[in-house]
Structures are given as structure tokens and as C-alpha cells.
Amino acid sequence: MPGVKTDAIPPSKRKTVAVIGGSFDPPTLAHLMVASQVVQLGCADEAWMVPCGNRPDKDTQVDAATRLRMTQAAIEAVIPEEFPVKCCDIEVANGSFIPTVFLMRRLREGHPDIAFRFVIGTDLPPTLPDWDHGDELIAENEFIVLPRPDSKPESEWPKGLKYVRVTDRVTVDRPLLTTDISSTAARNRLRELGWLGAASIVP
Known part of the structure; x- marks a missing residue:
């Protein structure tokens, strides 16, 4: 049985913030497209x-503090100052990786006036029960779901998952722009061609 679309839930009177987690090693134009479009398509009022x-399960090329500075610089370089996309240092300031369920709890505790939604791709909902405290993560949170390759049908998504599907918000005047540029692809381009070769994908 599929989850419950958040659109069926009475809209929150609080500001809604989309949380986009990642190593951002480095941040790419694809990350910034996601952040800006969840706002432009009305899935959230802001994106963080x-x-x-x-992370113990993932090697990164540079330290967390540098990745934070790169993310801040990428936003400043591409996103207009008045547009509501921000960089949040909660994990880097913590000194180590925070499992998503605990990250979302900390954000809610620190900002009780904000309704947070976690951004994932359509390939991830079936895996959520296997995340750290997955059942609690599903029960406590709302999600914004972006189209991704290798997606599973919604019939295989966890029961009770509360979500907004980005594609439901697309109109002729507000299309969804996508790209599969990853941080890995960016690092490979940097390694092979240097900064000039990566200029089209890294801010």
C-alpha cells in the first residue's frame, strides 16, 4: 500500500522548509537546481x-568545513540573495554525521515555528525502513520526492509515508528541469580537465 500524499493533509500555517542533505563534495548545479525548484514549484517556502x-559509510575528498564553505559559495554564486535557498551548518558544527531521523528532530527542536520536509529521490522510499531508526523517520516526517532513474512504483513505498511528489506541481508554465550531474562526475571532470573543464557543472 502506498503512502499518503502530503497534499491530502491540511496545509501548515507555519513556514515550510525543504531539507536537502548531502556530502556536496563538491556542490554542483544539479544540487542548486533541486534547491531552487522545490521552492519555485511550491513544495516549500525555503530550501536549506x-x-x-x-560519515563512517562514505569517503569524502575534502573535510566537512571545506564542503560547508563550498556549498555556501555555490549558493552565493548562483542563487540571487533574495531567493530563499540557504546553507545550514548543523551537521558540520556537530563534528560528525547525524542520522537523518535525529537531524530532523534537532531542526524541529531548534525551529519549532517551521515545518520541515526532507528531500529524497523516487529511488529511495523503498529503502527508508532500512535507514537508521527508519520506522521512526517515516512516522515523524514529511518528504518531498523528486523523480530519479531506477525508481520503484509507489505501491512499493512504505505504508504511511507522507510526501509531496514534485511532478504533481509541474505545469506548462512551471516545468521541472533536471540533470543527473553528480558530485562524483564533477570530481572526475575536475581530475581530468581541471577547473575550466568543470565550469559548466560546478559553480
């Missing part, structure tokens, strides 16, 4: 990019 702390 949250560079992860040092």
Missing part, C-alpha cells in the same frame, strides 16, 4: 542545503 558531517 545541509552538508553532512564526516
